[in-house]
Amino acid sequence: MHLTSLTIDAARSTVQDRTTSASAWAEAHYARIASEDGKIGAYLALSKERALAQAAHIDAMAEKGETLPPLGGVPVAIKDVMVTRGLRTTAGSKILENYIPPYDCTAVAHLEAAGAVILGKLNCDEFAMGSSNENSAWKPVHNPRDLSRVPGGSSGGAAAAVAADMAVAAMGSDTGGSIRQPASFCGVVGLMPTYGRVSRYGLIAFASSLDHIGPLTKTVRDAATVLGVIAGRDPMDSTSAEVPVPNYVGELEKPVSGLKIGVAKEYFGEGLDGEVRKAVEAAIQKLAGLGCEVVEVSLPHSKYAIPTYYIVATAEASSNLARFDGVRYGFRAPEAHTLSQMYRCTRDLGFGAEVKRRIMLGTYALSAGYYDAYYLKAQRVRTLLTRDFEDAFRKVDAIVTPTSPTAAFKLGEKVDDPLAMYLADIYTVTADLAGIPGISVPCGETRENLPIGLQILGKHFDEATILRVAHAYEMSREKSEVKVQK
């Protein structure tokens, strides 16, 4: 069975017409994981029993001639920050090493209700904090394109699993770029929906005003299919929006000719790698060739995005991560004799270096005497960054940028310099701060065959337009370029 380039529709339709079965697709993926994942490290846990039970259920439906739901029999894997009932969920952290959740994340429940077969849980940076997956407490992930390089982060396992055909699609989370940047590094599609488009219920919180769940897939169409399944209001998340969910797949083929595409010079400045620039500029030319009108826009506060993000995100994280205290679940340091000693030892031993750094930074920014200077200041600049987008989107339908200033870097290259690591998110954090949707779609490769990503940003709740532009671009690329994979 060929797993390379296996898409959602191909997997589902072959189960539907009984050319093969959901069970066979699941087994084929487990076989591939067994042979490939030893060198990649994308999976933290496999849920074979749950997967095969679901596959058998889907196969029974197909046998009876029932129409399968949109993800019927499709093998999907889940980043380990989304809780799964009865299936160990660690968020990449030692402090949750024994945590067996008593409930399912809403997005995961939606996937299974739509027929998806959940293969297992995917490696990530601890509590989704990182840009290289090197902050996982368990093991690093290696980029399938070049094992000496990082897959990006924090959804590094998700991007690597899809890129190495160890899942048809994966669920990731994005707080500062954690879906789009690894998608770019591994050469897959990564979609961050609008804040509130997808319920966060059951997503282990990092920064609640910035956290998003979204898919990593092989094609834009697949991303549209998954979004249609997971989007919508959830009474369990009061920030999930009561905004109607359009037919994203149905909107894909609408022509892009006449759409106004914004290009902001702030995203093409110092620090942008030459090869990435060339690939992104060529992609913009291609969009112009498809009839899009390319318009220059300005996002003048962009250079303030990283410092704003690292104050807002760490402040929220320091509050969210206060719940990990060794009392109700997870790891507890054994040797403590008083409660406060137990808290401290548990957190000291349970959290890794980057998580502690962010808790410290966030606690400092919120502490008496510094709150106004750091946290409140950052919240005010967040307004300016959001206004930049509101102004730009009065003139254009979408904005295109590089997803990341460079292609995948080497493992170990930035681990000792947190600031350099943070700058890997320079083009992605703004969308999280503003709450707008963004997608990364492959747009070429460097001379070293490392994937490059094109980021397309859209208006609040206008995922349909960015999916349409990404799809049109992907189709035009497929026509004009020989695919390396085949």
Add this chain to the structure above:
Amino acid sequence: MKVTDKDVAYVADLANLELTEEERPRMLRDLNAILGYVDLLDELDTKDVAPMAQVSDRFGVDPNKAGSARFAYARRDDIPEGLRKSLAPETALKGAPETDGTFFEVPKVIEK
């Protein structure tokens, strides 16, 4: 240097972290490097700019309504009986490091 050794100890205390002797100098260095970069924000005059805590502060606000009803989302109707039943005690205790079957157990709360 913005942050001192004393600040690191104070903030670690607030955050319920201990930090080892080896971790402290590294934390000091990293916090100073990051906060030095954050100083970039001081270039901006923001005294007339409203702070943004949530995306809903900017999107879907109905100015004709008051309080949290202004937001198109970020709201939930009160459901007196709750959205779901609480977990059964044995389920809630299942993941606890120490329990007597009814309560979570912790080390001595009162020190001395």
